[in-house]
Amino acid sequence: MIKLILTDLDGTLTEDRGVYKVDLEAIEAIRRAQEAGIKVALVSGNSYPVLRGLYNYLGLNGGLVAENGCVVFYGKERLEVCKRMDREILEEFRQRFKLKDSWQNEFRCCDFGFTPAVLNEEMLKWAEDRGVYVNSSGYAVHVAMKPAGKGVGVRKLIELHGVRRDEVAALGDSMTDLEMFQEVGLKVAVGNADEKLKENADVVLNLKSGKGVKEFISSLLDDGTWN
Ligand SMILES: O=C(O)COP(=O)(O)O
Numbered sequence: 001m002i003k004l005i006l007t008d009l010d011g012t013l014t015e016d017r018g019v020y021k022v023d024l025e026a027i028e029a030i031r032r033a034q035e036a037g038i039k040v041a042l043v044s045g046n047s048y049p050v051l052r053g054l055y056n057y058l059g060l061n062g063g064l065v066a067e068n069g070c071v072v073f074y075g076k077e078r079l080e081v082c083k084r085m086d087r088e089i090l091e092e093f094r095q096r097f098k099l100k101d102s103w104q105n106e107f108r109c110c111d112f113g114f115t116p117a118v119l120n121e122e123m124l125k126w127a128e129d130r131g132v133y134v135n136s137s138g139y140a141v142h143v144a145m146k147p148a149g150k151g152v153g154v155r156k157l158i159e160l161h162g163v164r165r166d167e168v169a170a171l172g173d174s175m176t177d178l179e180m181f182q183e184v185g186l187k188v189a190v191g192n193a194d195e196k197l198k199e200n201a202d203v204v205l206n207l208k209s210g211k212g213v214k215e216f217i218s219s220l221l222d223d224g225t226w227n
């Protein structure tokens with residue numbers, strides 16, 4: 001029985017990948033799930049203030065994981081679950097790869113975002129040599145001190161909920177969601193997700209992004225699928 005749904009934001013709750021408009025039918029479906037007693041949490045690379053505002057105004061109740069896994073909020077608790085960023089390493093990354101800082105970086109403690117959201121071999125080698133986490137959501141390249149990634153924050157949030165992993169479903173669109181998938185019982189890729197994420201999913205939805213979220217929740221609530 002699914003008791004907790006973890007949903008990614010960008011590319012999953014939005015109308016499509018690469019856009020920022022939230023799909024209103026996805027939000028209505030989330031409302032239905034919460035009214036049926038299922039808790040719903042946001043898990044995203046966005047900063048804590050951005051996600052906390054969205055969480056409050058969307059009326060979500062399952063908590064949130066911000067900074068691509070490094071900051072967890074549930075109940076009244078805000079927890080940092082990664083090491084704080086080494087500013088010299090961050091500056092070296094910034095100078096070496098000449099990427100643009102996300103405007104949200106001034107509000108972050110541990111994981112930092114840059115654009116364009118393109119990983120390359122040189123970046124991966126640099127990160128490997130320094131024991132640093134680097135990954136891309138398709139919206140931003142994320143850099144943090146290891147251990148990091150959505151799986152770190154999701155493990156803590158599931159522990160705070162006191163539920164079993166087989167009682168948790170995760171929905172996503174990009175490779176940063178793969179780390180979240182490893183921590184849950186039901187791995188759900190939206191129809192327009194990265195191919196590699198689909199290969200690691202238990203369910204690949206027909207519909208894209210937010211319409212896929214509505215598809216999944218309708219199946220869960222109306223057809224009793226996966227329960
Ligand atoms: O990379 C980001 O900041 C946002 O991406 P996500 O919501 O898909 O994790």
Ligand SMILES: [Mg+2]
Pocket residue numbers: 008009010011012137172173174
């Ligand atoms: Mg995403």
